[in-house]
Every structure is written in C-alpha cells, then in structure tokens.
Amino acid sequence: MANILLIEDMKGVRLALTAVLKHGGHTVTEADDGSTGLEILRSGRRFDLVITDILMPTIDGIEVIMFLEAQANRPPIVAISGGGSQMPSDKALMLAKTKADAVLSKPFDNADLLATIERLVHKSGTKKG
Amino acid sequence: MLRDLSIAKDCPSVPPQGEAGRIAALHRYRILDTEAEPAFDRIVKLAALLLDVPIALISLVDTDRQWFKAALGLKVRETPRCIAFCDHAIRGEGIFVVPDAKADPRFADNSLVTGEPFLRFYAGVPLVTSDGYALGTLCALDLEPQQLDARGVTILNELAAQAMHELDVRAALGDLYDQVDRGYHSERALRSTNLQLAALLNVTANAVVAADSETRIIAWNRAAEEMFGYKPQEVAGQPISCLLSDRHRTAEAGSLSKDATMRDGSPRLLHGQRKNGQEFPMEAFLACWDDPLAAASFGVIIRDVTLRSQRLEEISRSRVHLAEAQRIAGLGSWDWTVDDDVITLSEQMAWLLGLPDERAVTKEQFLSRLHEDDRAAFRGEVARVLTGDLSPSYTFRVPGETSGLRILRGSCRLVEGWDGRVNRVIGVAQDITDLSRREAVERQREKLVALGELAGGVAHELNNLLQPILSLVDLSLGFIHPGPPTEDELEEMHAYFTCVLDYTRQGREIVRQILRFARKEGAVLSVVDFVAEMQSTLGFLHGVLPSGVGLVAEIEPSAAGYARVNAVELTQIMTNLAVNAVYAMGGQGRLTVSLSESDLSVEVSHALGVEPGRFFVLAIADTGPGMPEAIRSRIFEPFFTTKPVGEGTGLGLSVVHGIVQSWAGAVEVTSAVGQGATFTLYIPKLHDFVSDGEI
Numbered sequence: 001m002a003n004i005l006l007i008e009d010m011k012g013v014r015l016a017l018t019a020v021l022k023h024g025g026h027t028v029t030e031a032d033d034g035s036t037g038l039e040i041l042r043s044g045r046r047f048d049l050v051i052t053d054i055l056m057p058t059i060d061g062i063e064v065i066m067f068l069e070a071q072a073n074r075p076p077i078v079a080i081s082g083g084g085s086q087m088p089s090d091k092a093l094m095l096a097k098t099k100a101d102a103v104l105s106k107p108f109d110n111a112d113l114l115a116t117i118e119r120l121v122h123k124s125g126t127k128k129g
Numbered sequence: 130m131l132r133d134l135s136i137a138k139d140c141p142s143v144p145p146q147g148e149a150g151r152i153a154a155l156h157r158y159r160i161l162d163t164e165a166e167p168a169f170d171r172i173v174k175l176a177a178l179l180l181d182v183p184i185a186l187i188s189l190v191d192t193d194r195q196w197f198k199a200a201l202g203l204k205v206r207e208t209p210r211c212i213a214f215c216d217h218a219i220r221g222e223g224i225f226v227v228p229d230a231k232a233d234p235r236f237a238d239n240s241l242v243t244g245e246p247f248l249r250f251y252a253g254v255p256l257v258t259s260d261g262y263a264l265g266t267l268c269a270l271d272l273e274p275q276q277l278d279a280r281g282v283t284i285l286n287e288l289a290a291q292a293m294h295e296l297d298v299r300a301a302l303g304d305l306y307d308q309v310d311r312g313y314h315s316e317r318a319l320r321s322t323n324l325q326l327a328a329l330l331n332v333t334a335n336a337v338v339a340a341d342s343e344t345r346i347i348a349w350n351r352a353a354e355e356m357f358g359y360k361p362q363e364v365a366g367q368p369i370s371c372l373l374s375d376r377h378r379t380a381e382a383g384s385l386s387k388d389a390t391m392r393d394g395s396p397r398l399l400h401g402q403r404k405n406g407q408e409f410p411m412e413a414f415l416a417c418w419d420d421p422l423a424a425a426s427f428g429v430i431i432r433d434v435t436l437r438s439q440r441l442e443e444i445s446r447s448r449v450h451l452a453e454a455q456r457i458a459g460l461g462s463w464d465w466t467v468d469d470d471v472i473t474l475s476e477q478m479a480w481l482l483g484l485p486d487e488r489a490v491t492k493e494q495f496l497s498r499l500h501e502d503d504r505a506a507f508r509g510e511v512a513r514v515l516t517g518d519l520s521p522s523y524t525f526r527v528p529g530e531t532s533g534l535r536i537l538r539g540s541c542r543l544v545e546g547w548d549g550r551v552n553r554v555i556g557v558a559q560d561i562t563d564l565s566r567r568e569a570v571e572r573q574r575e576k577l578v579a580l581g582e583l584a585g586g587v588a589h590e591l592n593n594l595l596q597p598i599l600s601l602v603d604l605s606l607g608f609i610h611p612g613p614p615t616e617d618e619l620e621e622m623h624a625y626f627t628c629v630l631d632y633t634r635q636g637r638e639i640v641r642q643i644l645r646f647a648r649k650e651g652a653v654l655s656v657v658d659f660v661a662e663m664q665s666t667l668g669f670l671h672g673v674l675p676s677g678v679g680l681v682a683e684i685e686p687s688a689a690g691y692a693r694v695n696a697v698e699l700t701q702i703m704t705n706l707a708v709n710a711v712y713a714m715g716g717q718g719r720l721t722v723s724l725s726e727s728d729l730s731v732e733v734s735h736a737l738g739v740e741p742g743r744f745f746v747l748a749i750a751d752t753g754p755g756m757p758e759a760i761r762s763r764i765f766e767p768f769f770t771t772k773p774v775g776e777g778t779g780l781g782l783s784v785v786h787g788i789v790q791s792w793a794g795a796v797e798v799t800s801a802v803g804q805g806a807t808f809t810l811y812i813p814k815l816h817d818f819v820s821d822g823e824i
Contacts, residue, residue, distance in 0.1 A: 009676070012632050016597035019604055019625065055589065055676040082589035107595035110603045 001025045002048035002121045007037035007064060008080070009056040013106070017051070017113070024114045034059030038067055047075050048121050054081045054096055062096040069099055076101040076120035080108070147262075151219075152192055154262040158300050161189060161196050168295045169199035172267065172288050177201050179284045182250070182271040187292050188215040189256075189265035202270075203246075212241055214270075218253035219263035224282055227251040229274035250275040252282075254289035256296065267292045336431040340369045344386055348428075356433055358404030369429065374402035387417045387427040401431065410438045452476050459560035463541075465492065467515070467552045481537060481560055482527055500526035500534060514543050514554055524561070536562045571784065583708060586673035587643060594636045601625040635672075642669040642700065654792065656815060657699075659692040659745055660684065660724065666700040667722060670707050677716045680707075683723040690726075691815045692745055698788045705785055706749045706808050713753035713806065721750045726814060737795035743814045744794070750807040755800045 004026050008014040014030055021028045029047070031037035034056045041050075041064070050068060054061035061079060068074045079100035097103045102116045155161070169187050176185035184202035188195045195213040197206050210216050214236070218225035230236040230249050241248045253268030267289040269281075277285075330337050336353035340346050346369055349361040357364075357372060364371070370382040377400040383389055384397050401411035412434045417427035452475070455461060461478025465471070470491050479487050482498040492511075496504050503525040510523050526534040541556030605625050608618045642665075664684070671680050703722070710720050725746045734741040785808075789796045793813050800806035 010593050012597040012628050013593055015624075015628055016600035016604075019621070020600050023604060023607070060677065082592040106592040107599040110600050 001027065002117060003027045003029075003046070004117070005029050005031065005037065005040060005045075005047040005050045007031040007034060007050070007052040007056075007061065009033045009053060013053070020110045020113060021117075024110075024117070026117070034061060034064055037064050041067060048124070049076050049078065049117055051078045051080060054079055065096050065099050076124050078113075078116060078120065079103045080106060082106050151262040151264070154258055154260065155189060155191065155264050158264065158296055159303060160198060160296065160299065161191060163198070165199065166295075166299075169292065170201075172292050172295070173199040173201045176267060176269050176285065176288050179288075180252075180269045180277075180281050182269045182275075184246075184270040186215075186268050186270070187256070187265065188213065188253075188268060190215055190219055190263075195265065198265075208241075212239055214239075214241075214248075214251040215253055215266040215268060218266045218268065219255045222255070224252060224254045224277075224285060225266075226277050228276055232274070247272055249273055252277050252285060254285045256289055256293045258293070259297075264296070334432075336433075337428065338369060338372070338431065339428040340385075340387075340426060342387065342426040344369045346371075353431070356403070356431065357401070363404075372401055372431070374400040374408045376400065376408070385413065385415070385429060389415065398434070401433070410434045460557055461559075462555070462557045463495070465511075465554040465556070466546065467554065478558065481535065481558060483529070498527055500528060502526075511541065511554065514541050517543060517551075525558075534562075535560060536565050568787065583673050583704065586675060587639065589675075590639055590672040591636060594632045594639075597632050598629050598636075601629050639669065639672060642666075654693045654695055656691050656693050657696050658690075659694070659812070659814070660689055662694075662696045662699055663703070663722075663724060663747065666703045669700065670704060670722075674707060674711060674720070675716050677718075678711050678714065679719045681719060681721045683721060685723075685725040688724045688726050688745065690745075692792070692812050693815060694792045694812060695788075702785050702788055702810070703747075703749065705782075709782070710749065710751035710753060710806070713756075714751050715753075718752040720752075721748075723748045723750070727811075729811065737797065737811060739793060739795050739811060739813070743816060744811040745814050747810040747812065748807055749810075750805060752805045755802045755804045755806055757802050 004021055006014065006017055006021070006028055008017065008030075009032060011032075014032065018028045018030060029040065029045075031040055034052075037050075037052065038059060041047075050064070052061040052064045061081075065077055065079065068077055077100045079097060079102070081097075081103065082105075101120055104113060104116065173185040173187055177183065182202075186197050186201070186203065187199040188197055190210060190213065193210050194207045195210055195215050197203070200206065214225075214227065214230075217235070227233050227236060228250060230239065230242045230251060236242050236248075236251075239248075248270055250271035250273060251268060252270075253266035255263035256265050256267060257263050267285060269285060330350040330352075333350070334352055336356045337348070337350040338346055338353055339348035345366050346364045347366075349359070349364055353364075354360060369385050370378055373381050373385070381399050384399060396412050396414045399411055399413055401409050403409065410433075412432045414430040414432075415427060416430075455475055455477035459477070459481070461481045462475045463478050464473045466473075472490050472492060472495050474482065474484070474488055474490065476488075479485055482495070484490065484498065487494075496507060499507055506523065507525050522538050522540040524536060524538045526536055529535050537558040538561045539556055539558030541554050543551055544553045544555050545551050546553045602625075605622050608614055608622055614622070664682075667680070667682050674680055707720060707722075710718075714720075726743060727746050728743050729737070729739070729741055731741050786796055789810055789812070795811045796808060797811075798806060798808050
C-alpha cells in the first residue's frame, strides 16, 4: 500500500479521490493547491507517489512536476487534468504531460486510478529492489 | 490792344432792386453765350472809332457776371459782375461816365483800375428793354482819363439804341432760331444715339443681327463675327437661317423670321452653327419693328449658351447621381425651412416615409409618418437641434406599406439659410432595417464565437464536477451489499451524496448559463437587479476561465439597484471582455472586475455621448501587456482584430460597443503599453425603481 500526496484545488475532487484512495488501502496526504503541495515536498517528506492536478491558481501542477523532475530518485507522478483546450498554456501543459509518468483525464474511473497507482508503485518498487 | 481780365477774383455784388425781373428779361432774349454776330460787332467798332477809345463793349449783366455779346479791345468774353463798371451803369438812368477811375473813390481800388488793364475812363449807356429792364450797356473805355463831350454822349446813346434794336430784332426772330436750333439738336442727338448704339454693339458679347423683310442679313456686329466666324461682308445678304445648324435648319428656320417674332417674342433655344461647322446651343431674342423707311425689318440678339447648357447638364447629371446614390444607400435627406414650415424631401426620403409622390411636407405631416411611439422622441431631437445642440444619430420607425416597420437611423443639424439666418434644419435618414436584422444575426454569431472560445474552460469545469460524481457514486455502489449498511458506510454515503448533489447542481448551473448564452432571442431590454446579474455572470466566469487567471471581484457595497439592460447580453459582454483579457494575458494573470456607482457630470457624459445621470460603472481590468494608442483607438471598429488570421472575427468589441449603446450607456478603454487594459462600461442606473417582485 502506498503513501500518496494528492494536490488538487477543487474541494469536491479532493474529497472524492481521497475516499477512493483510502478505500483502495492507500495513505493520503492532501494539499489544496500547488504552493501547499510544493511546501510539503520541500519539507523533505517522502511519498511513494504524487497525484497532481495541472491547472490551479498561482502555482500550478506544472511547477510541481518541474520541481519533482529536478529531484534525484523522485516518486512517480500522476497528472490529472480537466481536459479541454486551455488556450495559451497548451504548450506548457503538453510538456508537463510528457514529464508525468501517467496522465488521467477527468472524469476517470476509480478503477483506472487504482490500477495506474498499482502499476507505477509496483514498477518503481521493482526498480528500487 | 487785347487785355486779359479773366484773372479777376470772385467777389460779392449787391443786386439792384427788381433784379429777378431783370434777369428773367435778360434770359428771355436768349442771347447769353451765343456766337458773335456781325451786327453787334459793328456797333462796338463804330463806338470805338467815333469816340477814339481802344475798348468798346456790348456787356450784358447776368446774375454774377457780365458777358460780352461784342467786345473790341478785350480778348475775354466775360468778367465777374462785382468788378463790372456796367453794374453801376445799369442801376441809373441814362449815360454813366467815370472820367478818371483813379480819382473816383468808387473805382480807385477796383482791380481793373489798379491792375491789368489799368482802366481810367468809362462811359456806358444802359440797354433798356421796352418794359424798362436794363440788360447791360454799350460802353466805351480808355486807359487815359477823358472828358466826354456832348457829341460823345449822343454817339453812345444812338449806338446803344441801335444795339437794343438789334437785340429786339434778334428776340423777334427767336422762334425761328428755336426751330433751327431744335432741328440742329435733334439731328445731333440722333447721331449721338447712333454712336452710342454702335459702341454698345461693338462691346456686347451677344451677337446682334438685323435682317430685312426677306430675312436677309443686313447688319452684323463684332460679337456675331466672333461667335459665328463670318466677316460682315460674308454674311451680308445671306438668309439669316444660315446661322442655324445644318441638321436643324429646316425645323428651326421659321423661328428666325419676323412673323415668328410677332407671334411670340419670348427667347428661343436654337441650334447654331459656326463657320467651321461646329454646332452650339444658342438663345435668340427677337425684335421686329414697322418702319417703312428702314431697311431692317427685325433684329435678333443671340447668346451662346454652350456653358450654360453644360452646367445645366452637369446639374441634372449630379441630380440623377445623387438620387441614384440615395436610392442605393437607402439614404434620404430632408431640408426644413423653419419659418414657413416646409420640409423638402429628397426622392428617397419621400419613398422611405411612404410618401413617394410628395416633395414638400409640413413638420406635422412628416411626424405623422413616424411610428407613434417614436414621434415624441423625434420632436425632442428636432427641438434640441434648434437650440444649437449637435444631434447624435437617432433611430425611428416608419410603418411599411405592406408589412412590418421600416427602421430608419438619422441625424440632423441646424444650418444657415440663404438669408444668413440660422433657420434651416437639414437631416438625413438611412434605412437600416436590413442592417438591424444583420446586426442581430451578427450578435448571435458573436455570442457563439465567445462560447467557442470558452468551450475548453467549460469542458474543464464540467469534467472537474463530474469527477467527484463519478468517483463517489462508483464508490458508494460498493456499499450496496446484502444486509444493512454499517453506521460508517451510512455516514460516508451521506457525505458523498451531499457532495454529489452539490456538484450536480453546479453542473446544472453551468449548462443553464451556456444555454442562456447561446439562446437565440431578441435583445429585449428589461429591468434587472444589476448587481445580482453581474454576480451570476462572475460565478460563471469563475468556473470557466483558465485557472492561470485569477478573477478578482471588487463590488462596492453601496452599489445596488436596477438597470434596463438585457441580462443575456450582460453575460455576453462580460464574458467577451474576460475572454479577450485572458487572451491578452496569455492565460496567466489577474482579471479584476469592479463595480461602483457614479454621477456623471455634463462634461463627462457629453464626452461619452450619454445623457448625464447616475451610472453603474463596471470595469474589467487585466494585467496583460496593454496596448498602444494606435490599437486602442480602433478596437471598437468592426472587423478590427489583432489576432492571427482565422482566430478572431474582429467583431467582439464592436458588438460590445453596440450593445452598451443600445442600453443608452457607453464603453471606454484605458490602456498603455505595459500597464494592462481596463474596459469601463457606463450603464444608466434606474433610480427610485421598485422591482416587479416587490410590487
């Protein structure tokens, strides 16, 4: 079972995903926006996996992904996005998606989320081992 | 010996008693200023010879001069009366003698004595008419003093009597002289008239031609020569019809005849032809006379009206041009002379008003053609213009002939009349029925364009709402199992479904907004709670704008009340401006929407083109790069866009402008490079309004 950081600014989404993850047997730490998420990561706490929304006010998911990219031995990243054309920031969004280990487009099924986490944590654990 | 007396100075003389009768008598003789006559010359010669003096005169004393009918020894014909010795002579009876003027106190300082010709001796006998008036004298003068003896007195008396006799004979012959004179003068007058006529004929720019009874040319002035190119000798004796063009000669020859002139003396327009064959329009004025002695029987004055014809042609062409242009543009014009209340209508204007056969109407007739709801406003516009205010364009409707209303947009202004007084109003009106229809279509299209721009944001928002719904419902399904649910499960499900319910409702609100946005409806204005409508749109924008853009709302607590707008259009405008701002900021930045209230002063409202009053001031400010003046000044123009080809229609801001104007509001933009842009909407606030719901 994995120790997961969930960065999502929308309260309802955060509530739902936390419930799903907990029912899937994972431990969840919630951050309600990009800056809180970065703060937690900078504090040195280790996570087996980071789930981040991409479009958030102020510091967004792209910055979170860039921060993790710069870390040695970083945890796997799952980017979740609302989809839809986001006007001029499309390129940055594409970049972020290529850096993330998996991208899920909202609304996704609970099963898909859990399967993706299973796959990434297992892969990462295999790598480590 | 001749002496010049003409240098004598003016001086007053006191006229003798009965002077008026004497002067009248003198004038009856009609002798003054006549030619010298031998009978009188002979008398003065005799006087000089017989008395042995160098100077003898027949002097006639006029009002202020003495005039010499005959003068021996003097070369002047007259002298001023005041220095005349004769003036003394005629005041007495019989001969008047001055033996030595120098010794006589009356004449010692007389200029004829002290100066040229230095007279010393004078003897004069009055020339007295049968009715007792002394007309003048026969006098003898010398430069030496003399004594006149009895013989001398007799000689002078006799010769004076002879002179008076000659004068009487002459007067008796007066009638005869008169007749001769009259004949002489009338002949001279005739000759002079002829000379004047000839001079005038020479300088006039009109051709003057005279013809005899056979219509052969017998007189031809210089202008005729220049106009037609023929020398007088070339046309003399030619039929006058040779001046007409070959093509029209047969038809028009009859117009250049004495008969035609007698029938109708009005000027006629004919086709002339010059010697070189060039045809030209000419106007002919004919005159005829009956004089058995004159060779000429009638005359023609011809004016070359080429220029005038050209001008008339130009005028008629530009008239056609104007009428056609007005027809194509659907634009009519009118011209109201206020004092006599006549509105002259252009053809197109008459047609637009549904009065195709009228060209002039009164103000009331004009107003009666407008839709009754628009009459008061139109009347107000005209009254405003009459006070000298500029009229903005206004819209009014005219009931159509067959169906529907014709929508006209017009403006008018006060102008100076022909007499320099400001008493005319000139106006135009354009049929914008089609344009309004197109504008409505355009607005609808713009709404969809804005919606398209928002599609990504809307999808994002909906996806975010669907995520918890999907996840939580799915999760809850796992709680459905045989047997009653546990306390924990029930508690969890309660929390989940609360969230699902909330998000589903949020989703419904978004769909509502979109539908409302895209709904095709006329822009009907209604009274709305402005702040509530604005906040509802803000909520929508909050959800659909990219998350990189922070939306900040600053609503002054005091701002509250109603406005007459179209709520859908308000959403559209705010969304449009917000989408533009997001584009300008590249998806990253802060969008501040603020609302306040303000009383606009006369100056400010004038500058904005609105009526003064209280306004909602809705400002949408971005933190984008701003724009230079060159762009700022054009952004409300239709089809002006800074977006790459294919990305923008360029209609967004012009539609915003049009909508706000239709609310009697205004929109302005302030921006500078590097300082973002602020669009400010001024929307009239309704005061003392109680909403429908509160009634």
